[in-house]
Amino acid sequence: MNKKNTYRIILGAEDWSLSDFYTFPHLLEQCYAWLYCLDYKTHTALSNEKNPLSTYPWAGGYSVVHAYALFDKQIHADDRPMIAGIKKTSPGWLDLASNVAVIYKLAAALPVVAGAVPSLLFAAKKAYKLITEINEMRRKNRDANLKATAAQLKSAHAISVELAKGLGYKNLEAMDAITGNEEISMKLLMAHYRRMTHLLEFVQNGKATFPTEESPHEK
Numbered sequence: 001m002n003k004k005n006t007y008r009i010i011l012g013a014e015d016w017s018l019s020d021f022y023t024f025p026h027l028l029e030q031c032y033a034w035l036y037c038l039d040y041k042t043h044t045a046l047s048n049e050k051n052p053l054s055t056y057p058w059a060g061g062y063s064v065v066h067a068y069a070l071f072d073k074q075i076h077a078d079d080r081p082m083i084a085g086i087k088k089t090s091p092g093w094l095d096l097a098s099n100v101a102v103i104y105k106l107a108a109a110l111p112v113v114a115g116a117v118p119s120l121l122f123a124a125k126k127a128y129k130l131i132t133e134i135n136e137m138r139r140k141n142r143d144a145n146l147k148a149t150a151a152q153l154k155s156a157h158a159i160s161v162e163l164a165k166g167l168g169y170k171n172l173e174a175m176d177a178i179t180g181n182e183e184i185s186m187k188l189l190m191a192h193y194r195r196m197t198h199l200l201e202f203v204q205n206g207k208a209t210f211p212t213e214e215s216p217h218e219k
Contacts, residue, residue, distance in 0.1 A: 006084050007103040010209035011092035024208065027199045031106055032081055032098065033071035034192050038178070039171050040102045041074065058184040059145055064191060107210035109168035110203055113196050116166035120193060123162035127190050130155055134183065148183045156182040163189040167196060 037053060056070055057063050079099035086094045096103065113120065130152065138146045148156065160182065164172045167189065175185050202208040 005078075005097055005100060007096045007098060007100045008211065009094045009096060010211070011086075011088055011094055012206040012208060013090040014206045016088065016207060020202075020207065023198075024202055027195050027202075028096075028106075029072075029081060030068050031192070031195050031199055032102055033068060033075060034188075034195070035105050035109075036079065036099065036102050037071045037074050038175055038188065039105055039169065040099070053178050058179050058181060064184060064187045067188070068191075103210075104212065107212045109196065110200055110210055111212075112168035113166065113200055114204070117197070119162065120166035120197070123159055123166065124190060124193060126155075127159050127163070127186055130159065131187070153182045156186040160186045160189050163193055167192060 051074075052070055053074065056067065058067070076099075079102070081096055081098040084095040084097040086092070134148050134152055137148075138144055157176075160172055163186070164170070169189070169192075172185065172189075175188065176182060179185050179188065203210065
């Protein structure tokens with residue numbers, strides 16, 4: 001495995017349960033796929049009208065949740081995360097063969113999220129309230145595909161700006177162009193927010209460290 005394409009995550013001395021070894025890779029894989037498609041590769045998605053990201057039926061919560069399967073399919077074979085090596089001692093490490101540019105984006109975003117927890121939580125509460133309001137409107141009208149009002153979309157965009165800032169995400173305009181809908185952009189940011197904050201728990205509990213600069217191992 002080419003070390004230039006390998007990123008080393010430090011596994012801390014804290015005890016790791018079997019469920020940790022399921023949850024951590026799953027969160028990591030989903031956050032990686034999200035960033036790969038909606039940050040690292042957005043210019044490619046926008047330049048190709050036939051790209052699945054531009055034609056995906058984003059409407060409805062089910063579609064947003066299952067968009068991660070679509071994201072995964074967009075990852076080039078050479079960029080797909082693979083375990084190149086793992087050792088759990090005190091401390092241990094996990095070598096991840098991947099597109100390191102994407103992993104470094106994730107690593108750089110984690111401290112941003114850590115410093116923005118209160119503002120992200122406040123934005124998330126507003127998002128949940130707005131989503132509930134829109135869903136109730138659709139229920140009353142018996143139309144699951146009813147488009148949100150202009151005022152609701154404006155609120156969704158404002159909330160997305162707050163979420164994007166707290167997540168260290170700078171491609172909101174590109175995301176809106178891909179989804180074509182501020183409500184769906186907000187839901188995608190909420191999905192990423194939930195996964196990034198859960199991934200952050202591994203960092204804050206001393207179980208994992210994501211270097212933001214190249215170590216001798218990576219050079």
